[in-house]
Amino acid sequence: MFLKRITTIFLAFAVLACNKEYHLSKIEGKRIEINDSLNEDQKIEAYIKPFRQNVNKNLDSVISYAPKTYSKTDGELNTAIGNLMADAVYEESNPVFNSRTGKNIDFVILNHGGIRSIIPKGDITTRTAYSVMPFENSVVVVQLKGTQIKEMLIYLALAKRAHPLSKHIQISLDSDFQLKTATINNAEIESDKTYYVATNDYLYNGGDRMTFFKPNDSLFVLDYKIRNVLIDYFKKRDTINPVIDERFIQIK
Amino acid sequence: MKRRKFIKQASATVALAGIGGLGLQSFQSSSRKRITILHTNDVHSHIDPFGPNDGRNANKGGVARRASLVEAIRNENPNTLLLDAGDIFQGTPYFNYYGGELEFKLMSMLKYDLATIGNHDFDNGIEGLYAQLPNADFEFVSANYDFSNTIMDTHVKPYKIFLKDGIKIGVFGLGIQLEGLVDKRMYKETVYNDPVEIAQDMSRILKTDEKCDLVICLSHIGYFYKKFPERVSDINLARATKDIDLIIGGHTHTFLPKPTIEKNSIGKNVLVNQVGAYGLYLGQIDFYFEPGKNVEAKGTSIIV
Numbered sequence: 234m235f236l237k238r239i240t241t242i243f244l245a246f247a248v249l250a251c252n253k254e255y256h257l258s259k260i261e262g263k264r265i266e267i268n269d270s271l272n273e274d275q276k277i278e279a280y281i282k283p284f285r286q287n288v289n290k291n292l293d294s295v296i297s298y299a300p301k302t303y304s305k306t307d308g309e310l311n312t313a314i315g316n317l318m319a320d321a322v323y324e325e326s327n328p329v330f331n332s333r334t335g336k337n338i339d340f341v342i343l344n345h346g347g348i349r350s351i352i353p354k355g356d357i358t359t360r361t362a363y364s365v366m367p368f369e370n371s372v373v374v375v376q377l378k379g380t381q382i383k384e385m386l387i388y389l390a391l392a393k394r395a396h397p398l399s400k401h402i403q404i405s406l407d408s409d410f411q412l413k414t415a416t417i418n419n420a421e422i423e424s425d426k427t428y429y430v431a432t433n434d435y436l437y438n439g440g441d442r443m444t445f446f447k448p449n450d451s452l453f454v455l456d457y458k459i460r461n462v463l464i465d466y467f468k469k470r471d472t473i474n475p476v477i478d479e480r481f482i483q484i485k
Numbered sequence: 486m487k488r489r490k491f492i493k494q495a496s497a498t499v500a501l502a503g504i505g506g507l508g509l510q511s512f513q514s515s516s517r518k519r520i521t522i523l524h525t526n527d528v529h530s531h532i533d534p535f536g537p538n539d540g541r542n543a544n545k546g547g548v549a550r551r552a553s554l555v556e557a558i559r560n561e562n563p564n565t566l567l568l569d570a571g572d573i574f575q576g577t578p579y580f581n582y583y584g585g586e587l588e589f590k591l592m593s594m595l596k597y598d599l600a601t602i603g604n605h606d607f608d609n610g611i612e613g614l615y616a617q618l619p620n621a622d623f624e625f626v627s628a629n630y631d632f633s634n635t636i637m638d639t640h641v642k643p644y645k646i647f648l649k650d651g652i653k654i655g656v657f658g659l660g661i662q663l664e665g666l667v668d669k670r671m672y673k674e675t676v677y678n679d680p681v682e683i684a685q686d687m688s689r690i691l692k693t694d695e696k697c698d699l700v701i702c703l704s705h706i707g708y709f710y711k712k713f714p715e716r717v718s719d720i721n722l723a724r725a726t727k728d729i730d731l732i733i734g735g736h737t738h739t740f741l742p743k744p745t746i747e748k749n750s751i752g753k754n755v756l757v758n759q760v761g762a763y764g765l766y767l768g769q770i771d772f773y774f775e776p777g778k779n780v781e782a783k784g785t786s787i788i789v
Contacts, residue, residue, distance in 0.1 A: 255518060255652070255698065256779035257730075261771040262744035262789040264760050267551050269534070269544045274552035277594060281532055281549065281587070288582050363578055369608060434668070 297357040297467035303475060305348040308395050310406070310481040314352055315397030317475035318365075319343055321466035322459065323399040326372045326431055329455050338374055339417055341399035341431045342385065344441045347459075348397070357467050366460040370433040376451035379424040384445040386415050386422075389481070396441075398480055399431075406483045413484060433459055518650050518774040520699065521565040523555060526735030527762035528569070529576030529605065530588055535763075546764045548591050554767060555595055562771075564649040567596060568656065570735035571603025571705035574614075576763070584609050585617040593622035599645055601658035601703040602627050603735060607671045611635050626658035626703060629683040634674035644687055652698045652774060655691030659684065659704040659722075661736055680706050680717050681725050688728040699772055702732045708739040708759050723747035723755040731770055734759040743789040744770065754787060 303314040319341040327338045350364035386404060389396060390412050398404070405413045415422055422428075427450065436443045437452070467473070534547030559565045569592065574585045585606075592600070602625055606614055615636045628643035644657035659680045663672045684702060691697045702722070709720040719734040727749045740761035747755045760766040 254778050255774040255776055257698070257772060257785050258517075258775040259771075259773040260730075260756060260785060260787045261773075262756060262758060262769070262787075264742070264758075264766040264768050265554060266766055267534075267546050267554065267764060269550075271550040272553045273547070273549035274556065275549075277549040277552045277591065280591070280594065284579065284583065284587050285533065288578050291582070292578055360578075363581075369575070438665075 292360040292363065293358050295356045295358055296464065297470050298472045299352050299354050299357050300472060300474065302354045303352040305345060305351075305395065308477045310393070310395050310404075310483060311398065311477055312348075312395045313475040313477050314348055314365075315343070315345065315395050316400070316478065316480065317352075317466075317473060318348065318459075318463070319397035319399040320475075322372055322431055322462050323401070325462045325465050326374070326455055326457055329457060330374050330429070330431070330453060334453065336429055338431045339428045340401040341397070342402075342436070342443075343397040343433060343459075344436055344443070345394045345396050346441060347433065347435070352473070357473065359464055362460050362463040362467065366458075366463055368435070369458060369460075370435045371458045372431055372455045372462065373434050373437050374429050374431045374453040374455065375437060375446050375449050376453075377428050377430050377446070377449055379422050379426045379428065381445050381449070382417070382422050382428055382430070383424070385430075385443075386412055388443065388445060395481070400478070400480055402480060404481045408483070408485050410483065429453075516776070518652055519562055519564060520649055520652050520654065520772045520774070521558060521562045522568065522701065522731065522733070522768075522770040522772070523558060523565060524568045524570065524733045524758070524760065524768040524770075525551070525764055525766075526570035526705075526733070526759055527572040527603065527738055528588070528764045529572055529762060530574060530580040530585075531577055531763040532579050532587060532591065533577075542763065542765060548595070548764065551764055551767060552591075552595050558769065559596075564652070566598045566647060566649070566654065566656075568701070568703055568733055569597055569600040570703050570733050570759070571601045571660070572605045572735055572762075573600065573603070575605040575608045580608075584613055586620050589617050589620035593620065597623040598647065599623055599656055599703065600625055601705055601735075602630065602641065602660050603705040604661055604663060604667050607663070607667050607675075610671045611637055611673050611675065615640070626656060627660050628657045628687050629678040629680050630660045631676035631678060633676075637675070643683075644691060646691070646695060646697060652772075653696065654699045654701065655695055655697035656701045656703055657684070657687040657691065659702060659706050661706045680704070681722055684722055684726050684729065688726055692728040698774070699731070700729050702729050704732055705735045707737040708734050708741075708757070709737070719757045719759070720745070720747060723749060723757050725750055726755075727751045727753065729755055730772070731755070732757045733768065738762040740766070744768075746787055746789065754785070756787070756789075 305312050322341045402417050404415045407413045437446045532548050535542040573588050574580050579587050625641045627641050632638050647654045662677050691700045707718050709718045710716045719732045739759045744756045744758035749755045758768050760768040
């Protein structure tokens with residue numbers, strides 16, 4: 234009995250001494266760059282390959298043609314590429330909005346910063362739409378009063394940027410960038426009138442400090458991604474032909 | 486007190502010895518132990534390397550390269566954990582076409598041990614995340630997201646404990662506030678709880694109750710917000726808590742050239758690390774353990 238106890242204690246001591254007591258003595262931290270000096274794991278590479286081929290086949294499918302290169306830096310207060318985007322949102326979204334509500338979109342406003350790439354001269358592919366609009370933002374329609382549209386006009390005049398607008402709105406600024414004229418579908422903007430303005434969810438939520446969307450009477454979420462709008466719009470045309478026009482101009 | 490603890494441990498050891506017999510191995514491993522923690526964050530569906538014309542990131546990244554690097558490190562030290570701090574999804578057409586299937590399958594092939602959930606992982610809705618779970622051989626941890634009233638209920642644990650070479654490693658997850666960042670229709674009834682309070686609970690559970698040798702926080706709350714210095718962030722979390730050894734971060738795409746060393750609420754060192762985004766870097770933190778009790782005067786040396 235006594236011997237057994239001694240053995241037990243000895244065993245316990247031995248185990249404790251060589252197994253249990255460890256303490257953190259040193260920490261080393263670094264980062265390792267993943268670059269072409271590392272070999273590719275061939276099993277992983279082979280696994281990715283069919284996925285990549287399928288995605289590329291789809292992305293590289295030609296859906297339209299650009300007769301020249303369109304950039305958001307070509308133009309003062311409106312650009313061909315911005316006009317195309319805003320008009321595309323109107324053309325593709327309004328049937329969806331109309332079928333759900335019986336109403337029509339009055340006009341579209343997007344943001345200049347939301348044009349993420351040029352449309353280069355040549356074939357337009359699905360990849361072009363991903364380059365121009367890599368984000369997942371989608372179309373929303375906001376019910377606004379004329380007073381809020383006037384806030385929007387002040388914003389646009391102050392911004393002096395070619396934020397994309399659809400062809401349904403006409404704005405002119407004077408030589409001092411003060412608002413000169415503004416019409417929606419060729420009619421004066423009435424403070425008490427209700428307007429249905431299409432934009433994207435990023436701007437609706439205050440992106441680019443576009444704070445005039447809230448509060449509002451109603452919000453209609455179309456679940457239609459801007460990128461898909463572009464893809465659908467391109468697919469309907471052999472050749473695109475957007476131009477800089479008079480929708481938002483400065484009269485000097 | 487000390488004696489009572491000793492007796493308790495002694496009897497536990499005897500019980501073990503009685504069941505399994507005492508192998509020689511426990512006597513051999515008296516030398517230094519090393520635990521390697523590898524980590525990524527905000528990979529955002531970047532599976533292929535960036536192309537040669539991609540300016541800043543040209544020829545960097547790529548999962549197949551990361552795989553060979555991870556394998557080499559594991560071969561050198563099998564006591565390695567590979568962790569991801571969220572935003573696995575969204576950023577290349579792979580996500581748009583396959584909804585995260587390929588991301589999870591590849592992470593499984595790389596034998597990721599654990600991940601936490603980033604805001605973009607809700608981009609196909611909470612159902613979209615749930616739908617991809619069968620493709621993940623690794624688990625997800627989040628201690629401050631309460632998924633009870635969602636489809637993700639029971640699929641995300643607050644923490645997970647790993648045992649590597651006798652060293653007990655507890656890893657808990659933290660997610661960012663979703664309101665205002667993610668559409669409510671996407672995250673549904675996911676409830677966000679305060680990361681600092683939760684982290685205090687978690688570190689107590691892992692250090693005191695579970696007696697972990699290492700406590701790691703896998704965070705997607707962001708490194709630090711210069712314009713909003715009071716906002717909860719990894720740096721503020723490190724300062725406000727105790728018993729966390731390492732915070733692996735994400736969300737802010739912060740490219741830290743080396744880990745940051747912060748002092749916690751009781752003046753002890755905490756490491757905070759984040760490796761930017763897109764799988765351009767792999768973070769590596771090695772923890773060395775020496776036999777014997779901790780001699781306070783010597784402390785732990787940190788080499789970064």
